[in-house]
Amino acid sequence: MSAQQFLLPDLGEGLTESEIVEWRVAPGDVVTLNQVIAEVETAKALVEVPSPYAGTVTTLHAEEGQIVEVGEPLVTFDVAGAEPADAPAGSDGSASAGSGDAVSTGSAESPAARSEQSEDDGAGPNLVGYGARSARKGRPTRRPRKPVELPVVPSSDGVAPRATAERHATPGVRAMAKRLGVDLTSVRGTGPEARITREDVDAAARGARPVGRPDPVETSEPVRGVRRHTAAAMTASAAIPQATVHLTCDVTETLALVARLRTHPRTREVKVGLLAVIGRAVCSLVEDHPALVTRWEEAGEGSDRGARLVHSAHVHLGIAVATARGLVVPHVPRADELSLVGLARALADLTETARSGRTRPERLTGGTLTLTNVGVFGVDAGTPLLNPGESAILGIGQVARRPWEHDGEIALRDVVTLSLTFDHRVVDGEQGARFLADLGAQLTDPALAVLLGGHDEAAEAAASGSTGLTAVDGAGAA
16 A cells, blocks of 8 residues: 545646635545545636545645645545556646536546446546556455544534534424524523523514623624635726616517517527526627627737737626525526527526526627626616626526506506626727617517528628618728
């Protein structure tokens, strides 16, 4: 047996550190190749880290909640060989993971199943540079752990842990707390010997402070993970000259269309909502408004070229998703090639994956235009900030029933406010306003979708003042 130290690899997208969320192994455990040994949180996603060796865990070099830099020791193993077979020369387990496709992101397979698959088909480890498949046959084994009983110690603020809290409450009080949704660990008992009473639970349910409950104190916590990444992105965004235009439009007909689609035989299995309809409309209009997916690119250091405008061939549609870990903005690649139903399905999958923390790193970069739906929080409008690398972001407010002019009369209509923020180095005010006006017109009358988007050769020829020449930059004939 020889000791092998596994260093934290680059988990993709050039990330420099990760936080240990949960260890799946302990010192003394026998693990197999590719068995998940830890779950870590990068600035963008939760990632499962597989073992690069088959052997025995001797040392865990970090605790749960600790930040580990790429290249720092993570685990030490006792293994049969000095190096895993087929590893690159000089490999120490710290090779880059490369693309996000190579990273395990929440597979439902068990470690034993992955080991058996590796032995059957010769597949290597999940991360590049981790060595070859193990020569071990059969299922992995683990040393039995000795049960450890941790002492129950009250926390510094006097609030008892769960075991103590439940012991200091009668079954009737526990049932009452469960019925009212009160966590007993957050309740300070005022009865004899700090026993939690029904009055304590009732006060906690009403938000009142029980007698004897200490005053709240100021607390602090380190900025990590998604919050740290968001802060860095917004700081970079503040350096971009941005402008925002707003438009409130009548979406009554679009909502009626959505209601019909939900009962149509071809779409009732997919939830087609207003966000999907707006996303499809945005994609259809970008062809006439290419500046919205054109990014400003500074010249590299030492380059003799100036800044450039880089136009994307496709719409990689980003969606801002609020999760328990913070705000993330994954994108749907080549969204302009999807039908309305296809986009609705893609948005549902993207949102579910993001909220579970399993979005792959490559889906969190490379978007070209983002939608942020603040209306779900009851907000009418906002001024969204650009994601660095993009030139436009569209904010969608709540749909409200309001008096509105319709067919020359005042009627109750469903209206929504759209807010378009754009990079003013790339998008002129006229371009941003025309795009938003076209989008509002299409949402007011969804039948316009068959007219807007694409080329109209007759209209282009008329605009150029000729029937046979092409306009150049809208200024004259070629």
